[in-house]
Amino acid sequence: MQDRVLKVLEFTKVREQLFEFAASSLGKDKIKNLVPSSDFEEVMKLQSETDEASTVIRIKGNVPLSGIHDIRPHVKRSVIGGVLSPLELVQTASTIRASRQMKRFIEEIAEERAEIPILLEQVEQIIPLTNLEQTIRQAIDENGEVLDGASELLKSLRHQLRSSEARVREKLESMIRSSSAQKMLSDAIITIRNDRFVIPVKQEYRGHYGGIIHDQSASGQTLFIEPQAIVQLNNQLQDIRVKEQMEIERILTELSAKVAEQESELHVIVKVLANLDFIFAKARYGKQMKATMPKMNNEGRITLYKARHPLIPINEVVANDIILGNDFTTIVITGPNTGGKTVTLKTLGLCSLMAQAGLRIPAQEGSELAVFEAVYADIGDEQSIEQSLSTFSSHMVNIVEILRRVDFNSLVLFDELGAGTDPQEGAALAISILDEVHQRGARVVATTHYPELKAYGYNREGVLNASVEFDVETLSPTYKLLLGVPGRSNAFEISKRLGLNERVIQSARSHVSEDTNQIDKMIASLEESKRQAEMEMLEARDYLKQAEKLHQDMQKQMIEFYEKKDSMLEKAAEEAETIVDDAKKEAEQVIRDLRKMRTEKHAEIKEHELIDAKRRLETAAPEIKKTQILAAKKAKKHMFRPGDEVKVLTFDQKGTLVDKVSENEWQVQIGILKMKVKEKDMEYISTPKQLDTKPLAIVKGRDADVKLELDLRGERYEDALIKVEKYIDDALLANYPRVSIIHGKGTGALRQGVQEYLRNHRQVKNIRFGDAGEGGTGVTVVEFK
Structure with a gap:
């Protein structure tokens, strides 16, 4: 992808937003280098890893990514013989600890309830360097101080140091507490100069204590003197300090050598943690903007439901459906300025780039995007003063470059195509450019003001007109994209709303050709039809939901x-x-x-x-007639066949035999219901003649969409049981003999609850764990009666 396109479509701003969700400099470095991929397999993997991270966040809420540092410079310096500082060693131990926690965290989730193979593959590369971590932590604390227990010699030296300091302080305390000290000392305190204990003596009494002068006050009236009586003690103290520092240097050298020995393992740890931080940053970013995982294809199909521009606040942005690449490959959007045409272009382009970079997109579930070899965009005023190019010339430079590279595997976005020059010539150029790009098979979305392009979609196959809606009542755009409806001029309506004299407006209308008026009326009719169709679709959707609910209630x-x-x-x-x-x-x-x-x-x-x-x-005595037993005897006299009309005695209803599911059990269609009935519970009525030559046609309802397995991993206990109950009902109505319920291994609470419910269900014949190839103890196989 061209850097200019990433900037024009504001992908760079998306990366800036993504920075906030990285937990370390390692993750931020990967985000800084994030660019969309044009390889379909790579894009699928990027999307899958983001989806796995989203699953982990949904289950756990947070991820242990704290304490990660970029220790690559430290490792490199230790390898060439350098001595690492205590803080650098602490950062190394912290990073090792973070990798160990992350490895255990991911493995526990994978073992309990989630399918996260990519994340699992990442942490499997980590070799827990527990010994190195403990060795460093036993020698250095969190603040970078070398501990007494780092070595026996250091412990002994520290003890001697404290004892010597205590003797020096005791000697000086006796000096400053004497009766003569009050007049000779500026203050009765003990202080340190040049790592030696001193007392503040007035200038005139400098010779009283003897010893060494180390410093004086700004006024020169106070001298900081090391009395002669403690010079020897200070010398001993300094000698111990030198030995202490030498021992600390030895300990740091030894620890640095141990770090160097684990060079390759530490580099792997840094690499994996960088990847994980980057992956979870993508997932947290998607969660924050309420984004979804798109379906990806390499066939140029785009279907975005309620797509939003990710950089516009969610409470302000207008969501739109954008469909391209199925029945048509080119969309021409017309409409007023500030109506949202450019935002629509950027939304499509930016969503495509985000998806190809492995990010979730701000659109509803079920949205689909294609992986393009390249995305080209000519958007905005790119006038170049330095090159002495006009707006038109600047756009043409970009368009020429696009035409040189574009092919069938490209997405091309033109904003105000042909603008900046004579309208007639600009419109002609726009049509020719669109023809050229369209013929090459690229996916194209273009915006324009030219009325000549309103008819473009009607004259060419695979091209669709669209527009952005404008509310004449409020004199403002709604930013709603109308696919299949070209834009129309609202100048007369706006002028009327603003109070322009009706006579002037009528005069203006007389100067407009009849064809133009007819086109505007046609477009107005299309807009109204579009709105009406959308309203009716919403009503129909509501009725459908109500009917489905009623159907389910009646069945129950x-x-x-x-x-x-x-x-x-x-x-x-x-x-x-x-x-x-x-x-x-x-x-x-x-x-x-x-x-x-x-x-x-x-x-x-x-x-x-x-x-x-x-x-x-x-x-x-009253005689008890058991109709089922009598019916069973009667049923044995007839050999049932598919298509026979029978009476289901248990329901006292007529039905039609569909298929035999076992030796003495049939699938029976009773009205809109299909259910399994035993032969002893049926009474033969007749065999319609047409069924002897023509197979029975059964209309499949929504039950035909019931899957053969139910995945409960990641679900809460109560929600999971509700889903199991509904799924078993759907599977029974769909007449499945056997289904599988995936609950994972985990703690076993969910598995136990599911199996307890199944054992008490009257239609469940048998339950068992899955075989080795079916998921083992993470799956329960259910067989119905």
Whole structure:
């Protein structure tokens, strides 16, 4: 991509915004060198890595990227034998720690719930240099001070140093507390000059203490003297300090050599952390501007839904749909100045550059962009005083360069094509330039004021007119892009709103040709039709959503009704059987009592009368007819075939057999519903004649779009269970025999909750973990009845 195009389309400003989201100088260096790629595979990888980082941010909220430093100069100096400062060693240890934390962070997320192969591949390159990190931290603290425990000798020297300092202070304290010291000292304090302990003595008493004068006050009235009595103690103290410094130098040299030994590993750590910082900066930037991941293709197709210019505040920008590369490859946008034509051009160009750089784009989900070999733009007033070029000449220089390079794999953006010269000649040039670029197969969007270009889209195949809307009532542009509608002049309407005399306006209209008036009326009609169509589309979308919701509610209620009906019938049958059993027991008791009476009292009751009485009692009992069992016997007498009309006994509804799903189970179409029904629950009605020769046509509804797997990774527990419930219902209505639910391994809480729900579902026949090739314990395979 040309640097001039990156600047004209303001990609450089996007990079400046991206800087704010980098956590280290390493990430900022990569952002500084960020340019769009023209390689399709590379763009796909860049988009995928940004998407993975967005997934991590959505799951965790933040990323441990603090404590990263550019330690490459430190490593280089240690390799050539240089001694690193304590602060440089601390930065090295901090960077090693950051790499270790990042490696563990990414691996835990990958193990628990997310598919992030690119990020995982990055951190797998890191070799945790734990020993080097601990060695440095045991010797140097966070502030860059060498610790006493860095070596036994240093610990001993530090102890001697503190003891010697204490003796010197004790000696000086006794001096300044004496009665004579009050008049000889300027102040009763102990201070340090040239790393030696001294006391402030008045000028006139300089000879009283002897020793060495190290400094004097600005007025010369006070001398800072090292008394003779502590010169020897100070000498001993200085000797210990020299030894301490030598030991510190030895420790730093040793640590620097250890850093040099890990040169290659440290360079890998720096490289990986730079990549990760850059990737997560892209993801955080996309989240901040509410951007989405575009679909990418290498076939020149562009479909942007509600695309916004990323540099305009989200509460001010107007979102537009931009479609190019399918039915048409060239768009000519007409409309008034300050109407948003240039912003539309820049939005398209900048979104394309951002996508090819691996950034998310400010547009709705489902938007699609192409990977172009080059993006060319001729936008704005580029008059060059130094070259003595007019605006027109400056634009033509750019256009000539574009025409020299453009091909079928290019995106070309022209702003005010042909402007700056005679209108008639400018319009002719604009048409010729558009023809040339269009014939080469490039994707082109051009803006213009020329009315001659309004008819351009009607005369050429693959070209579409468009315009930016202008509200005559408010005398202001709406910045709304209208595809398929050319712009029209609003001069008369604006003049009328501003109070120009109607007579003057009518006179002006008389000077305009009838053709122009007809064109303006046609455009006005198209604008109105466009607005009406958009309103009706929104209404239709609302009705569709309501209908889908109603359809789902009806299906749910119907299933609940029949389930409740079956339950009530079973309960009634059980109650009836209980009543009958009780009646039979009572009858048996009556018979026993009668026999007993006959035996004891010689009553005239005959045996066959007793038997008849019992039979009458049995026949008086209510008879429970189990229609399902009878229907099953009847069903066995007929060999079911696809297309047969049957009665589904459990629902008391007629249906049509679609296909046999198992040995004794069929898929049945009942109205708009498809469900599995066992043969014993069906009663054969008839076989329509036309079905003997013509296969049954089944109209597939939205259930046909149900996928064979549900991915729950990254979902919250409660949301995941809601999705599982809806998905199982959809899969049952779609008549799937088996589906897979991807929940990941993780802590097992989500897996346990999903499997518990499935075990209690009345339509689930069996559940199992996936095989090795199906995802293992991260996947549950569900088989329906």
